[in-house]
Amino acid sequence: xxxxxxxxxxxxxxxxxxxxxxxxxxxxxxxxxxxxxxxxxxxxxxxxxxxxxxxxxxxxxxxxxxxxxxxxxxxxxxxxxxxxxxxxxxxxxxxxxxxxxxxxxxxxxxxxxxxxxxxxxxxxxxxxxxxxxxxxxxxxxxxxxxxxxxxxxxxxxxxxxxxxxxxxxxxxxxxxxxxxxxxxxxxxxxxxxxxxxxxxxxxxxxxxxxxxxxxxxxxxxxxxxxxxxxxxxxxxxxxxxxxxxxxxxxxxxxxxxxxxxxxxxxxxxxxxxxxxxxxxxxxxxxxxxxxxxxxxxxxxxxxxxxxxxxxxxxxxxxxxxxxxxxxxxxxxxxxxxxxxxxxxxxxxxxxxxxxxxxxxxxxxxxxxxxxxxxxxxxxxxxxxxxxxxxxxxxxxxxxxxxxxxxxxxxxxxxxxxxxxxxxxxxxxxxxxxxxxxxxxxxxxxxxxxxxxxxxxx
Amino acid sequence: xxxxxxxxxxxxxxxxxxxxxxxxxxxxxxxxxxxxxxxxxxxxxxxxxxxxxxxxxxxxxxxxxxxxxxxxxxxxxxxxxxxxxxxxxxxxxxxxxxxxxxxxxxxxxxxxxxxxxxxxxxxxxxxxxxxxxxxxxxxxxxxxxxxxxxxxxxxxxxxxxxxxxxxxxxxxxxxxxxxxxxxxxxxxxxxxxxxxxxxxxxxxxxxxxxxxxxxxxxxxxxxxxxxxxxxxxxxxxxxxxxxxxxxxxxxxxxxxxxxxxxxxxxxxxxxxxxxxxxxxxxxxxxxxxxxxxxxxxxxxxxxxxxxxxxxxxxxxxxxxxxxxxxxxxxxxxxxxxxxxxxxxxxxxxxxxxxxxxxxxxxxxxxxxxxxxxxxxxxxxxxxxxxxxxxxxxxxxxxxxxxxxxxxxxxxxxxxxxxxxxxxxxxxxxxxxxxxxxxxxxxxxxxxxxxxxxxxxx
Numbered sequence: 054x055x056x057x058x059x060x061x062x063x064x065x066x067x068x069x070x071x072x073x074x075x076x077x078x079x080x081x082x083x084x085x086x087x088x089x090x091x092x093x094x095x096x097x098x099x100x101x102x103x104x105x106x107x108x109x110x111x112x113x114x115x116x117x118x119x120x121x122x123x124x125x126x127x128x129x130x131x132x133x134x135x136x137x138x139x140x141x142x143x144x145x146x147x148x149x150x151x152x153x154x155x156x157x158x159x160x161x162x163x164x165x166x167x168x169x170x171x172x173x174x175x176x177x178x179x180x181x182x183x184x185x186x187x188x189x190x191x192x193x194x195x196x197x198x199x200x201x202x203x204x205x206x207x208x209x210x211x212x213x214x215x216x217x218x219x220x221x222x223x224x225x226x227x228x229x230x231x232x233x234x235x236x237x238x239x240x241x242x243x244x245x246x247x248x249x250x251x252x253x254x255x256x257x258x259x260x261x262x263x264x265x266x267x268x269x270x271x272x273x274x275x276x277x278x279x280x281x282x283x284x285x286x287x288x289x290x291x292x293x294x295x296x297x298x299x300x301x302x303x304x305x306x307x308x309x310x311x312x313x314x315x316x317x318x319x320x321x322x323x324x325x326x327x328x329x330x331x332x333x334x335x336x337x338x339x340x341x342x343x344x345x346x347x348x349x350x351x352x353x354x355x356x357x358x359x360x361x362x363x364x365x366x367x368x369x370x371x372x373x374x375x376x377x378x379x380x381x382x383x384x385x386x387x388x389x390x391x392x393x394x395x396x397x398x399x400x401x402x403x404x405x406x407x408x409x410x411x412x413x414x415x416x417x418x419x420x421x422x423x424x425x426x427x428x429x430x431x432x433x434x435x436x437x438x439x440x441x442x443x444x445x446x447x448x449x450x451x452x453x454x455x456x457x458x459x460x461x462x463x464x465x466x467x468x469x470x471x472x473x474x475x476x477x478x479x480x481x482x483x484x485x486x487x488x489x490x491x492x493x494x495x496x497x498x499x500x501x502x503x504x505x506x507x508x509x510x
Numbered sequence: 511x512x513x514x515x516x517x518x519x520x521x522x523x524x525x526x527x528x529x530x531x532x533x534x535x536x537x538x539x540x541x542x543x544x545x546x547x548x549x550x551x552x553x554x555x556x557x558x559x560x561x562x563x564x565x566x567x568x569x570x571x572x573x574x575x576x577x578x579x580x581x582x583x584x585x586x587x588x589x590x591x592x593x594x595x596x597x598x599x600x601x602x603x604x605x606x607x608x609x610x611x612x613x614x615x616x617x618x619x620x621x622x623x624x625x626x627x628x629x630x631x632x633x634x635x636x637x638x639x640x641x642x643x644x645x646x647x648x649x650x651x652x653x654x655x656x657x658x659x660x661x662x663x664x665x666x667x668x669x670x671x672x673x674x675x676x677x678x679x680x681x682x683x684x685x686x687x688x689x690x691x692x693x694x695x696x697x698x699x700x701x702x703x704x705x706x707x708x709x710x711x712x713x714x715x716x717x718x719x720x721x722x723x724x725x726x727x728x729x730x731x732x733x734x735x736x737x738x739x740x741x742x743x744x745x746x747x748x749x750x751x752x753x754x755x756x757x758x759x760x761x762x763x764x765x766x767x768x769x770x771x772x773x774x775x776x777x778x779x780x781x782x783x784x785x786x787x788x789x790x791x792x793x794x795x796x797x798x799x800x801x802x803x804x805x806x807x808x809x810x811x812x813x814x815x816x817x818x819x820x821x822x823x824x825x826x827x828x829x830x831x832x833x834x835x836x837x838x839x840x841x842x843x844x845x846x847x848x849x850x851x852x853x854x855x856x857x858x859x860x861x862x863x864x865x866x867x868x869x870x871x872x873x874x875x876x877x878x879x880x881x882x883x884x885x886x887x888x889x890x891x892x893x894x895x896x897x898x899x900x901x902x903x904x905x906x907x908x909x910x911x912x913x914x915x916x917x918x919x920x921x922x923x924x925x926x927x928x929x930x931x932x933x934x935x936x937x938x939x940x941x942x943x944x945x946x947x948x949x950x951x952x953x954x955x956x957x958x959x960x961x962x963x964x965x966x967x
Binding site: 084085088089094213214216218251253411413436437438440441468470471474487488489490493 | 541545670671673870895898925927928945946950
C-alpha cells in the first residue's frame with residue numbers, strides 16, 4: 054500500500070519543483086526587465102523635477118494627475134480612467150516665521166519650522182509667548198496649570214533603539230497628531246513639535262495633525278532637530294526667552310481630486326482585480342520622491358514590465374495612483390466605496406508607501422491561511438533579498454478596501470533606516486532615491502503580484 | 511526509559527531558551543549602545559574630512575595611522591600597538607588628461623578618466639592613438655591584428671541583472687586587472703576601461719591593475735560611464751577620431767606602512783584572539799568613506815561598545831586597521847605572517863569592507879560545522895535584519911590569516927545596491943554614509959563577535 058502513496062508524493066513533488074522552477078524563471082524575467090529596462094527612475098525624475106510637491110487641491114496635483122494618466126498609457130495600460138473625489142484643500146500660506154525673543158537681545162538665527170498639515174495659522178500678527186517644554190503627555194498633565202498663554206513644545210526624541218524605524222515613528226507621531234488639541238485644552242496658544250526623525254540635519258518634518266473639536270484650534274509647527282535642541286537649551290538657561298511664531302496656513306473648502314487608474318485586463322478572470330498602488334499627492338515643501346513618488350512609479354513599472362516580459366495576468370491588474378493620502382485618505386476611501394458599490398471582486402491589494410529603498414519583505418493584513426500561502430513562496434523571494442513576511446499591516450490607501458471588502462492587503466517593506474531622514478521634509482528629493490533600490494522594490498512587488506495572480510490567495 | 515530522556519531534553523531546552531534569552535539581552539545591550547551612543551559616525555567624519563584619501567605611502571596615510579591609534583585609545587583599548595610592513599608607493603602625479611581628437615575639429619568636453627592604481631604613466635608627452643573598442647577578451651583575440659599602435663577600450667558594461675552587485679563586480683573586474691597586459695601583448699599603446707559601476711553619474715572608478723611581466727607595461731585609465739558611452743558612439747561614427755591620453759603616475763620604491771591594532775584583553779583566554787578589522791588605506795581621489803573608513807570605525811566601535819556595555823570578552827578582542835588593502839594587501843599579509851611566527855591562536859577573524867550600508871548577513875569561509883554553528887544563531891540576528899549567511903567568502907585583509915593559519919573568517923555583508931555607485935570614485939565621501947546604517951552594521955558585527963567569543967567556533 055505504500056508504493057502508490059510514495060509515487061503520488063514523488064509525482065506531487067516533481068510537479069511542485071517544476072512549478073517552482075517555472076515561477077522562478079518568470080520572476081527572473083520580470084526582474085531582468087525591471088533592472089535593465091525600467092522606466093521607474095526616469096518617471097520619478099519627471100514627476101519630482103518638473104512637477105515637484107503636489108498637495109491635494111494644489112495646481113501641482115492637477116499636473117501630477119495628467120502626468121499619471123500619460124505615464125500609465127505609455128506603460129501600456131489597456132485602459133486608463135479616473136475616479137473623482139472631494140479632497141481637503143489646505144494651504145501653507147507665507148513662509149513660516151519662528152524666532153527666540155529674549156531680554157538678552159542677542160542675535161540668534163531663526164528657528165527652522167514648518168506648519169503642520171491641516172493646522173490653522175497664528176494669524177498675520179503671529180503670537181509671542183513663553184515656551185513650556187514637555188517630553189510626554191504625562192508631563193503635560195502634571196504641568197497643566199502652567200500651560201495657559203504658553204507655546205507648548207513637545208520635545209520627545211525619536212527612539213533610536215527601535216531597529217525598524219516605523220516603530221519609532223509610531224511611538225512619536227502622537228505628539229504631532231494629538232499634541233495641538235491636548236495643549237489647547239489647557240489654554241496653550243500654539244504648539245511646537247520636535248520632528249519625527251533621526252536625521253543629522255536640521256530640516257523640519259511636517260505631517261498632518263488632527264484637531265479635537267472640543268477645544269480651540271491653535272497653530273502648530275514642526276521644528277528641525279538641531280533647532281529643537283537649541284530651543285530646549287535656551288529656554289532652560291534664559292527665563293526671559295519667548296518665541297515669536299507666525300503661520301498663515303488655512304483650510305479652504307474641499308475641492309476636487311482624482312484617483313488615476315490604469316488597467317491590464319486579465320486573460321482568464323477579467324472581473325477579478327489585483328490592485329497595486331501608491332499615492333500621487335505629497336507634501337508641498339518637498340519633491341515627494343520617496344513619499345510617495347517611488348510607490349507610484351514602481352506600481353506603473355509593474356504594469357510596464359508585465360507587458361514587456363510578455364506575462365499576461367489572469368486577473369485584471371489595476372495600478373492606482375491614489376489622491377490625497379497625506380491629509381485625508383479621500384482617494385483610498387473613494388476607491389473602496391466604488392468597489393463596494395460596483396460589487397467588484399478584489400482578490401488582493403498591494404501598496405508601496407514606505408520609500409524607494411531596497412526591499413526586505415512585505416507587511417500583510419490577511420488571514421493566517423493567506424499569510425501562510427504567501428510565506429510558502431519565500432524561496433522565490435530570497436534571491437531578491439526579501440525575507441521578512443511576519444509583520445502585520447498594509448498601506449494607508451488600501452486600508453479602506455480591507456475594511457469595506459475584507460480584501461487581503463500588503464505593503465512593500467523596504468529597508469527603513471533612511472526613510473525618516475527624508476519623510477515630509479524638504480530633503481525628500483529625487484537625488485535621495487537610488488535607481489537600483491527603486492527598481493528592486495518594484496521587482497519584489499512584481500513577483501508577489503505574479504504569484505498571487507497565478508495561485509490566488 | 512523515555513521519561514528521563516524527555517526530562518533531560520526538556521532541561522536542555524530550558525537551558526537553551528535561557529541562554530538564548532541571556533544572549534538576546536546582551537546583544538540588545540550592545541545594539542542599544544551603538545544606536546544611541548556610537549562614536550562611529552563622528553570618527554568617520556574626522557577620518558574622511560580632516561584626512562581624506564589615504565593611499566599607502568602617502569602623507570595622509572601617516573596621519574590616518576596616528577588618527578587610528580588615538581581613536582582606539584579613546585575607545586578604551588587596553589593596549590594599542592603597530593605592526594610595520596613594507597607597502598607599495600604608487601603616486602598618481604598630475605591630473606589625468608584625456609580627450610577626443612578628430613578631423614572634425616569640433617569642441618567636445620574632455621573625457622573624465624582616472625589612472626588605474628599601480629599603472630605606469632604615458633610619460634609627459636602623452637599618447638595619441640586611434641581607439642579599438644572591445645566588449646570581451648574574446649573580441650580582443652579576434653581583433654588582435656588590429657591592436658598594434660591603438661588604445662584598447664574595454665567597454666564591458668556592468669551586468670545589472672545580478673541582484674548582488676558584488677557578482678557584477680566579480681564579472682567585470684577582470685578587464686581592469688588583466689586588460690592592460692592582454693592588450694599590450696598585441697602592441698596596444700594604452701588602455702581605457704569602462705568603470706565597474708552602475709551609477710547614474712560620470713565619475714570614473716579607479717582600482718588596481720596587475721601587469722603581466724611578459725609584456726610591456728602600458729598606461730591604463732578608467733573612464734566614467736557617460737563618457738564611455740560618448741566615446742563609444744563617437745568612434746563608431748567618426749573614423750578620424752583618436753584619443754589623446756596623458757598620465758604621469760608612477761610606482762616609487764616601497765616605503766613603510768603600519769597595521770594599527772587595539773586590544774581588549776580576554777578575561778578567560780587572553781591568548782586566544784578574535785580579530786575584527788577594516789583597512790585604513792583608501793584610494794587617493796576620494797575620502798574613502800565606504801571603502802573602508804566605514805569598516806575601520808565600525809571595528810573601533812565594537813571595542814568601545816563592549817566596554818561601554820560592560821561586556822568583557824573571554825578571548826582577546828583585537829581591532830586591526832590594516833595597511834594597504836587597495837594595492838598590495840601588505841598589511842594583511844604581515845598580520846598573518848606575525849601571527850604564524852608568534853604561534854598565536856586565532857579563533858576567528860571578521861572584516862567589514864563592503865560599505866557602511868544596512869547589514870543583511872555575513873559571508874563566511876569556514877568548515878561546514880562552523881557555518882552550521884553560526885547559522886544556529888540566526889534567531890538572534892533576525893531582529894537586526896541579518897538573515898543571509900549562505901555565501902562563501904571573507905575579507906581581503908584576513909584572507910592571509912585564513913590561508914596561513916586556517917582561521918575561520920567572515921565579512922559583513924551589507925546591502926550592496928549602492929556600493930558600486932561610490933567604490934573607488936570621487937563620490938565615496940562622508941555624506942554618502944548614513945549614520946544609522948553604519949551603526950547597525952557595527953551592531954551586527956558586535957553580535958557575531960559576542961557569540962563567537964562566548965561559544966567558540
